[in-house]
Amino acid sequence: MAVWILRYGHRRMRDARASTHVALAARALGASGVIFEGDEDEALMERLRKIAREWGGEFEIRHTKSWMGEAERFKKKGGILVHLTMYGWPLQESIGEIRAGEKDCLVLVGSQKVPVEAYQMADFNVGVTNQPHSEIAALAVFLDRYFEGAELRREFAGARKRVAPSKIGKSIISCNEERQV
Amino acid sequence: MAVWILRYGHRRMRDARASTHVALAARALGASGVIFEGDEDEALMERLRKIAREWGGEFEIRHTKSWMGEAERFKKKGGILVHLTMYGWPLQESIGEIRAGEKDCLVLVGSQKVPVEAYQMADFNVGVTNQPHSEIAALAVFLDRYFEGAELRREFAGARKRVAPSKIGKSIISCNEERQV
16 A cells, blocks of 8 residues: 655745645655645755655655646546545544555645545545644644554665664764765 | 643744644644744744634643753653654654653754754654654654544634534534634
């Protein structure tokens, strides 16, 4: 079961930082890629690709002109569309059914207000609480619940940099065994 | 066991949105309050207080001139300081010990680079993965693990607005039984 994130309505100026958080959290917490809808922000995508190359693993980053087209193609291939929204059905009551389906997930998160069609197309509208908060936080909890913590132990193959976890300080290891390109 | 968030190094212009995400995610996911260090951003805090009043529950929002003073006072009263950092010890290996202590937590999250003294003062430097990502995402996973999901079922007393969870659409209920002030 693999998860991609569909970031709806990215705006180059206003959303650069929040979209960066969405993409990096998605990568760190086990997603396979992020697809941006809205502004085609090549600079943002290149920054993210650079981080992904340095820190390893496979993570797809691309733009789409149509969130609906992406969702349709994804569903046609047998995947499901999960829409994270404060109006949705509680995560704790949805996640069991979502996991039980054993299907790939496309997780839609908005930056701008999400159109009503997204609610209709979604196989699951899911609320990580029904309180106003953060799509980044909601996505993080969703991924941790979806992967049941396995994502926290994930190795990122081919990393040029990695952290040596520490209880007291900080250190980054350059992976010398890795060929620098 | 109660949790407060200490947001280090808030900058009025640059961090307004990310700090809003931190505070709202903290509130939605069971924290008791957020304390901002850095710029004293009264407009941000007032926006957050307004949301907290509308959506109910108790949530403290204030500024401090000294993150270190806050941390010292908190620890003197018997609480512990948890610092979320990609350099820290893995969450899944830390959370058991943190919970077992049954102490209030002050959770330090940076916007700017966090000074070395924070690593030294922290009772736990915790990595929600050791990958570069988002302090908002890290905080969300930490809170969900700390409260073991109980935070998702939390009621927010005195709310003027609440969502009626829905599998297919969206609706907000104005709580008419609530006196409007």
